[in-house]
Amino acid sequence: MTAATDIPTTRSGRFNSRNVSKIAIRLGAFVAFAGIFLYFALTARGFLSPYNLTNVIEQSTILGLLAFGITVVFIGTGTDVQKGGIDLSVAANAGLCAAVYDVLLRDGYGNGVAIPAALGTGMFIGFLNGLAVVTLRIIPLLGTLAVMNIAAGLELTLTENTVVPVQSPLMNTLAFGRFLGISVLAWCFLVTTLILVWVVQFSQIGLRLYAVGGHHEAAKAAGINTGRYIYGAYLFAGLMAGATSILIVSRLSSSTPGTGLILLPILAAALLGTVFSRRFIPTIGGTFLAALFIGILANGFQLLGISSYWVAGVQGALILLVVAVTSFAKKN
Amino acid sequence: MTMQANAGTRRRVAFDLEAISNYAVIAAFVVVVTFFSVFADGFLTGENLLNLISNKVVLLAIVALGMTIVIGAGGIDLSVGVSMDLSSMIFIMLIAAGYAGIIGIAGGLAAAFAVGLMNAILINKLKINPFLATLGVLFIGQSIQRLSTQGGVPIYLTRAEFAAPFNAIARTSLFGVPTPIIVLLICIVAVYLALHRSVFGRYVSALGAQADVARYSGIPVPFHLAMVFISCAVLSGISGILLSSTVRSYVPFSGDAFLLDAIGATFIGTAISAERRPSVVGTLLGVMLLAVMRNGLLLIGWNFFWQQVGIGVLVFLVLGLSFGLRKRAE
Numbered sequence: 056m057t058a059a060t061d062i063p064t065t066r067s068g069r070f071n072s073r074n075v076s077k078i079a080i081r082l083g084a085f086v087a088f089a090g091i092f093l094y095f096a097l098t099a100r101g102f103l104s105p106y107n108l109t110n111v112i113e114q115s116t117i118l119g120l121l122a123f124g125i126t127v128v129f130i131g132t133g134t135d136v137q138k139g140g141i142d143l144s145v146a147a148n149a150g151l152c153a154a155v156y157d158v159l160l161r162d163g164y165g166n167g168v169a170i171p172a173a174l175g176t177g178m179f180i181g182f183l184n185g186l187a188v189v190t191l192r193i194i195p196l197l198g199t200l201a202v203m204n205i206a207a208g209l210e211l212t213l214t215e216n217t218v219v220p221v222q223s224p225l226m227n228t229l230a231f232g233r234f235l236g237i238s239v240l241a242w243c244f245l246v247t248t249l250i251l252v253w254v255v256q257f258s259q260i261g262l263r264l265y266a267v268g269g270h271h272e273a274a275k276a277a278g279i280n281t282g283r284y285i286y287g288a289y290l291f292a293g294l295m296a297g298a299t300s301i302l303i304v305s306r307l308s309s310s311t312p313g314t315g316l317i318l319l320p321i322l323a324a325a326l327l328g329t330v331f332s333r334r335f336i337p338t339i340g341g342t343f344l345a346a347l348f349i350g351i352l353a354n355g356f357q358l359l360g361i362s363s364y365w366v367a368g369v370q371g372a373l374i375l376l377v378v379a380v381t382s383f384a385k386k387n
Numbered sequence: 388m389t390m391q392a393n394a395g396t397r398r399r400v401a402f403d404l405e406a407i408s409n410y411a412v413i414a415a416f417v418v419v420v421t422f423f424s425v426f427a428d429g430f431l432t433g434e435n436l437l438n439l440i441s442n443k444v445v446l447l448a449i450v451a452l453g454m455t456i457v458i459g460a461g462g463i464d465l466s467v468g469v470s471m472d473l474s475s476m477i478f479i480m481l482i483a484a485g486y487a488g489i490i491g492i493a494g495g496l497a498a499a500f501a502v503g504l505m506n507a508i509l510i511n512k513l514k515i516n517p518f519l520a521t522l523g524v525l526f527i528g529q530s531i532q533r534l535s536t537q538g539g540v541p542i543y544l545t546r547a548e549f550a551a552p553f554n555a556i557a558r559t560s561l562f563g564v565p566t567p568i569i570v571l572l573i574c575i576v577a578v579y580l581a582l583h584r585s586v587f588g589r590y591v592s593a594l595g596a597q598a599d600v601a602r603y604s605g606i607p608v609p610f611h612l613a614m615v616f617i618s619c620a621v622l623s624g625i626s627g628i629l630l631s632s633t634v635r636s637y638v639p640f641s642g643d644a645f646l647l648d649a650i651g652a653t654f655i656g657t658a659i660s661a662e663r664r665p666s667v668v669g670t671l672l673g674v675m676l677l678a679v680m681r682n683g684l685l686l687i688g689w690n691f692f693w694q695q696v697g698i699g700v701l702v703f704l705v706l707g708l709s710f711g712l713r714k715r716a717e
Contacts, residue, residue, distance in 0.1 A: 209696055364538055
């Protein structure tokens, strides 16, 4: 009798402490996010103004959309960067697509030609990644590195490493248009996020993609065509690169060399996104928050007038801090 | 009978394919060298080859050796550029302040050591995965360089009064072999012994192949990981000092260019081993392949932009052949 009554109490006690630590783990990264947000809200003038907050979303759009591409690749192949999948080509791909879109517009073709061409280029580069990783079974880190070289080289040959300015009404709408008080660029980010959250987190395709990345052999045994899903993930990353390239060109009114340099921030956003999820796996929502987090840091520093020299370092340190806190919480 | 014979031939074909797959990179290297010897004027001259090795190969090879150790241990180091740059920066600043060359070298290597130590602490103590840890260090390193150089202004020490230490490193030779090449040879032997002929190397391989098993068998994992990341950083630091001595200047962020090539060379090198593991010989082959392609394409008149495309396509084809044949063999 005593034993019987004892067991439930201890069990429920353990449950409670486990629940508390679970909640702490789950909230750790969110608390850090909220703390930094609050800090900027209190110290940086104008941070909380609606104009500035849309500005933050705008600044995070390009980073976030490209990070979604890598997130989907991570979901389908696992986050172990050495043995799992990765897509190093996504930033260079966006640069190439921007160059294609830009050069076609410059040469007098309309958006009706240039947009499909940019999206097609992105997906072709995505296809090359799939070919390397799935069909030829090259280590993803290396296969996508070779593809990155190809994309970056092609971008340079197209633009000859110069800024190619262009103008079009669509680009003006994308860059400066507003709808319900929020800029079109921010809408692109928010709507894409919602659609992807639905597809990746709540649809059958998303569930299977997680299965493929979580346990390749089990997914195969369950009858999922794993190769097709991984191909799909790389094609999707390519499509995101193509779509984002149009926003990049719109925002800068030109195709500018150096888009490839945002590769590491994109990877940081996609990997940081895992700490904003319950089980520390890549999710669309997590990547969305991570991109905003990085955007808020940059914006807050700007408003506080901190020299831009500090930005990369403090961002790096904060990312390390958040990841370290989470990994400790996870261990306990 | 027929079935048995069939099985026999099939197995033999499979075996051949697997063997061929291991030689794909070596074959590609031979083909590329032969191609450029025939078609690129001036490729096969002593001057070009010496220039190729002492300028293009040495710097990348030393960084790639460090990367080989890290990748061999199952990690990755995105901060090799920072190790190179900070070492180069401290070295140049000490020389500019009038210190002797040896003090400059010690200071530069100490900076690289600090980067490696930082990586080790983040990975061991804070349990951050190597990719994110070294990425964070990369960002921090960029800020340190911006802050110490007013946003990235290079430091040139081309005046004659500073020439002595640089000449001592970059322009001397021993038995006719330029000093940078001797430094490379020493690094190759040291890393080869450490990785392929010592207990340390076996533990590192164990970590890379089966990290959990290595942990359960009682290998002191934190110590080995720390050694791995510190040696990678110090090797990159050596490369940074050689770079600064050759160009007599410190250009911020110039080490970043070596990161992806070092990773690429190391992974190309894995294609020559049956287990697809990184090795010193493989990495050197990868470095040579990249350097020869870049030099050869330049000599046949391709500009930098097309060189990049060409190298991407060649690496893609070679690896596709190597990994694709292996898949067929399985």
